[in-house]
Every structure is written in C-alpha cells, then in structure tokens.
Amino acid sequence: xxxxxxxxxxxxxxxxxxxxxxxxxxxxxxxxxxxxxxxxxxxxxxxxxxxxxxxxxxxxxxxxxxxxxxxxxxxxxxxxxxxxxxxxxxxxxxxxxxxxxxxxxxxxxxxxxxxxxxxxxxxxxxxxxxxxxxxxxxxxxxxxxxxxxxxxxxxxxxxxxxxxxxxxxxxxxxxxxxxxxxxxxxxxxxxxxxxxxxxxxxxxxxxxxxxxxxxxxxxxxxxxxxxxxxxxxxxxxxxxxxxxxxxxxxxxx
Amino acid sequence: xxxxxxxxxxxxxxxxxxxxxxxxxxxxxxxxxxxxxxxxxxxxxxxxxxxxxxxxxxxxxxxxxxxxxxxxxxxxxxxxxxxxxxxxxxxxxxxxxxxxxxxxxxxxxxxxxxxxxxxxxxxxxxxxxxxxxxxxxxxxxxxxxxxxxxxxxxxxxxxxxxxxxxxxxxxxxxxxxxxxxxxxxxxxxxxxxxxxxxxxxxxxxxxxxxxxxxxxxxxxxxxxxxxxx
Numbered sequence: 001x002x003x004x005x006x007x008x009x010x011x012x013x014x015x016x017x018x019x020x021x022x023x024x025x026x027x028x029x030x031x032x033x034x035x036x037x038x039x040x041x042x043x044x045x046x047x048x049x050x051x052x053x054x055x056x057x058x059x060x061x062x063x064x065x066x067x068x069x070x071x072x073x074x075x076x077x078x079x080x081x082x083x084x085x086x087x088x089x090x091x092x093x094x095x096x097x098x099x100x101x102x103x104x105x106x107x108x109x110x111x112x113x114x115x116x117x118x119x120x121x122x123x124x125x126x127x128x129x130x131x132x133x134x135x136x137x138x139x140x141x142x143x144x145x146x147x148x149x150x151x152x153x154x155x156x157x158x159x160x161x162x163x164x165x166x167x168x169x170x171x172x173x174x175x176x177x178x179x180x181x182x183x184x185x186x187x188x189x190x191x192x193x194x195x196x197x198x199x200x201x202x203x204x205x206x207x208x209x210x211x212x213x214x215x216x217x218x219x220x221x222x223x224x225x226x227x228x229x230x231x232x233x234x235x236x237x238x239x240x241x242x243x244x245x246x247x248x249x250x251x252x253x
Numbered sequence: 254x255x256x257x258x259x260x261x262x263x264x265x266x267x268x269x270x271x272x273x274x275x276x277x278x279x280x281x282x283x284x285x286x287x288x289x290x291x292x293x294x295x296x297x298x299x300x301x302x303x304x305x306x307x308x309x310x311x312x313x314x315x316x317x318x319x320x321x322x323x324x325x326x327x328x329x330x331x332x333x334x335x336x337x338x339x340x341x342x343x344x345x346x347x348x349x350x351x352x353x354x355x356x357x358x359x360x361x362x363x364x365x366x367x368x369x370x371x372x373x374x375x376x377x378x379x380x381x382x383x384x385x386x387x388x389x390x391x392x393x394x395x396x397x398x399x400x401x402x403x404x405x406x407x408x409x410x411x412x413x414x415x416x417x418x419x420x421x422x423x424x425x426x427x428x429x430x431x432x433x434x435x436x437x438x439x440x441x442x443x444x445x446x447x448x449x450x451x452x453x454x455x456x457x458x459x460x461x462x463x464x465x466x467x468x469x470x471x472x473x474x475x476x477x478x479x480x481x482x
Contacts (some may be wrong), residue, residue: 150315154271154374191265196372203264228260237265 051110179252187240281322296445350388351396448479
C-alpha cells in the first residue's frame, strides 16, 4: 500500500517574467504498479511547457501499455532495464517531433528533462535524463539513485531533445520493497542535495515523508505542500519552478 | 499564513554558491598616466561597491586582476567580491598585452580546477581587457598564443572575452584578439565609471541566473561605448 503526492509549482522568476510553470508531473497506478513522471521544461525553450506535459503523459502511456492487463507484473518488472528507458525516450521524441511539426517549430523548442519512477513491492526502477534527482530508502538505508546531470557550467544539462540524451540516460533499480522514494526537479536541488558529497539531504526528505504518512487526507497534504513550496523560506532560496514527488510505503517509518 | 507541521520541520542544506569568475586585464603602461589612470581607479572602486550591493553577486562573482605595464602582474588573485579591496593602479612601462592574456587563461584554468575539486559549480568565465595602446609584444609568441586561446575559448564557449579601447588604443590590433562576433568597444572619453557600472550589472545578471530558468540578455552598453554593438 503506497501513499504518494506529486506537485509542480511555478517559480517566482517565472511569475515576474510572466512565464508559465514549465514543470509538469503526475502519478498513475496501474494495478499495483505506481508510475511517477516528472519533467522540467527548459526556460530557454519556447514550448517547453507543452514539452514537459507530453513527456509526463507519454511516460504514463508507455508503462500503462506495458503493465495493463498483465497478470504478473513481477515478471515484467524483473526484466526492466535501461533499454526500456531508451524505448521510452524514442516514443517521447516521436511525440515531440509530431508536436513540433504541427507548429513548424524545432524539436529543441520543447527541451525538457525526464524523471520516471516505476514502483512496485517486488522491484523499483528509476529513469532520468537531465538534472533533478531520485532518491530512495530501503531497509533503513538512504541514497541517491540518480543524480543531476550537469554540463561544465552551472545551468547546463541534457534534455530529451539533445543529441546526447540517450547517452546520458540514467537507470537504476532496487530489488524488493522500498520504504520511500523522493523525486524532484532542479528547482529544489540546492536546498535538498548535498553537492559536496553527492547525497540527498535527509533533513529535507524525512519530515515530508513522515508528514505524508501521518496525513489522512492526501488532498489536504498536497495543499499544505504547495503552500510550503511557495513559502518565503523556500522562495528565498530558489526562484525556479519546483516539482516534488513523495512516495512512501505505509508503515515504513 | 504561518507554516504548518510537518513543513516547519523541513531543513535546507547550505551548498557553496556557484561562482562566476571574472578576470580584469588592465593596461597600466606609461601612456595611461594622469587622468586615465585616475578615472580607472575610481571606476574600479565603484565596481566593487556596486557588486557588493547585490546579495547574490557578492557571493557568486569572483574577481581577479592582472595588470600589464612594467611587466605582467597578477595583482589580485581570485577573490569573492565581499573580500575584494580595489587596488590603486600606477601607470608606467610598456604594453605586454599578449602575455597578460596568456596569464589570464592560466589563472582561470587553475581556478576552475579548484572549483571542480571542491564540487563548486561555476558559470562561464569572463575576461575583460582594457587598453589605451597597442601590444608591445605583438611580434612575440605571446601574441600568437593569446589570439589562439581567445579564438579557441570563444568558439568552444569556454569563456567570454571583451576588449575595451581607451583614447588612442589601436583598435585594429585589438580586434585581432577579440572574437569576430564581439569586436572591441571604444570607451567614450574616460567614462570608466559607466563602463564598470555596466560590467557590474552584467555580472549581476549572469550570476543570478537560475539554472535553466530564464534566458539571459545583458544590459546595453549605452553610456560608455561610443559605437553600437
């Protein structure tokens, strides 16, 4: 039994500049497999808001097609690896190409990152292209399962639209049942990740997971989370769009 | 609305700020003496003040200064704006400009290595050259190497190079060094204060860039440049 909340909120710089929230996110439950997808649209790309939305939708469709009606998800999950991430990337690029053709725009105008988690009690798999992170805890041990991909300079990263996207695809899997997983876009990185030692900051993740588990109303919890992500304390530290996904197994803490 | 549990318990980590290294290459040859060097000195004072008034820039911008006149001297190694004490230049000697540019690339490489070792992210470095003359090392290997470094650095987007011509500077020779898409700019009179004001606001823009957030455009150089760019 999983509890989850996934949210994207617009950054203050985007509000000031009249830009939309270019992050998108969402979760779907297919049988007992939870698929969470996040995407951060590049600020410099004209249609990245649409790009990030298409990425989230395509990830949901991709894994729905895979698991829907399948009697034994364990068997499928056991074999998931980076090749599925590559096939997902190809489907995403096909969708974005089609959207670009409709607008006579370029693929790069839809530049966005991709973060997907496929969570099941038998195995959990994480895919990522670009910056942001997935971290997880299992049997009390916490760590990053993906890490922000960064170019030489601050602010440079890969997107699903860049030629190096496939090469920079990150994949990792955790066998068995995880306690919790946290995913986020780069807007929260500098608050929640220890860049010196490449670790997720537990002081950030744990209170949120505890809060989610203690809450008996996920809608109210999400409202509180959105208020927190728009609070002065957070806005002091980041003016970018912020996406956060929290998934916890009931009774794990 | 006051923050509610459990959000009030969420703790943030302090990461080192990403850095924006900027090297000032300053011509302190004999011809700069008098009004020009005085104006340059007060311009640098103002540069430090303006960057210091910006919360992010003062943590992120790092300044180094190399003077070229009587020799090439790193008179200020990279330092944060917060602890930057503007020097007072004195003018004398020749114009070893090529050697100064080569030295700028050397200290930049060294700085970037240190950032990498410490896990500190950095923005694309800036090299800002100010001269009122022509290089006296034009026929040496230093000049050839300086031109190669700037061209290679610009085409691979390793750094941004700006050349500023003061008074009777030989702008044609300076443009051998400057990238074709960003030719040397001529300073209007001795408007160093306006020049440094522009540099500090440009560095503020660059250093406040939120990774992936908003496209950058620098403020126009009107007020100090006598030609349009």
